[in-house]
Amino acid sequence: MSAHNTKDQKDKVVHVYDGIEECDNALPRWWLWIFFGTITFGAAYWLSAEAFKTTASPRAAYQAEMDLVAAEEAQKMKALGSVTNESLAALAKDGKSLEDGKTVFATTCAPCHAATGGGGIGPNLTDEFWMHGGAPTKIYGTIKDGVVAKGMPAWGGSLGEERVRLVSAYVLTLKNTKAPGGKAPQGEPEL
Ligand code: HEC
Incomplete structure (x- = not known):
């Protein structure tokens, strides 16, 4: 990058091999701006995120978001209460919950258990x-x-x-509905 300012191309030739000339041309101004710009940005970013911690590092930002999700999930679990035979049976009597459970079943479970619950890859x-x-x-x-x-x-x-609770409640309503064309029983009888 030495400053050869002569207009004659020949003067910039620094190396010739097998007829191929290597020239020492000045780098374009826009290229240098980007080059030194990225170095400056990198240094400033490192100082701010890692050395002085004035902006959150990607790792810290990720951790903060994960903590938030975990806290929300814990909050939700608390609001839902514990799972008991009674709580699931109650869900199975709630129209809106059953509707939502049915939707989950149709999209997620039907491919293996059939839309009716009669079974296919999975049991009846x-x-x-x-x-x-x-x-x-x-x-x-x-x-x-x-x-x-x-x-x-x-x-x-x-x-x-x-x-999972909603679809469990929906499955409770399928019990013993004897879907036509359903798969042969597997397991132990238990109502
Ligand atoms: C990729 C196929 C597949 C999908 C999708 C699937 N299942 Fe299953 N399911 C199976 C298989 C296979 C078994 C039998 C496991 C065994 O043999 O022990 C099973 C077993 C079950 C059982 C136990 C039945 C018993 O006799 O104890 C229940 C309940 C059940 N699935 C519900 C669901 C629900 C609800 C969904 C949707 C959220 C679902 N399954 C999605 C394949 C699937």
Whole structure:
């Protein structure tokens, strides 16, 4: 980058190899602005985010957001109360909750359990036979934690606590509805 200001191109040739000339041309002004600009920005950003902590570093900003989400989730769990056979049975009697639970079932569960709950890849949920227990909290537990080794995914993480409860309540209403064309019973009889 030495300052060759001569207009003659030939004067700028610093290296010739095999007929190929390497010239020492001055770098364009706009390029230098960007080059030194990024260095200045990088240094200022590092000083502000890491050395003096005047702006939140990406790591700190991420952590703050995650803490907020965790706090909201904890708040929600507290508001929802604990899961009992009674609380799930009560949800299963609430029209709006059932409507929401049905929507979750149609979009998330029907591909494996059929829209009617009659079963397909997954077992029939409309008979009185259960492999993992037919009590409301048992059904809720199966849905939340899944039976991953047997192809039933765990839904707690992806659906979240509230929707797991809603869809559990909806499944309670399918019990013993004997969907036509449903899969043969599996498990133990338990109403
Ligand atoms: C990828 C396919 C698949 C999806 C999607 C799926 N399931 Fe399952 N489900 C299964 C399989 C397979 C089993 C049987 C597991 C076993 O053999 O132990 C099962 C078992 C169950 C059981 C236990 C039945 C019993 O007899 O104890 C319940 C309840 C259930 N699923 C509900 C749901 C709900 C609610 C959803 C939607 C949130 C859902 N499943 C989504 C495949 C699926």
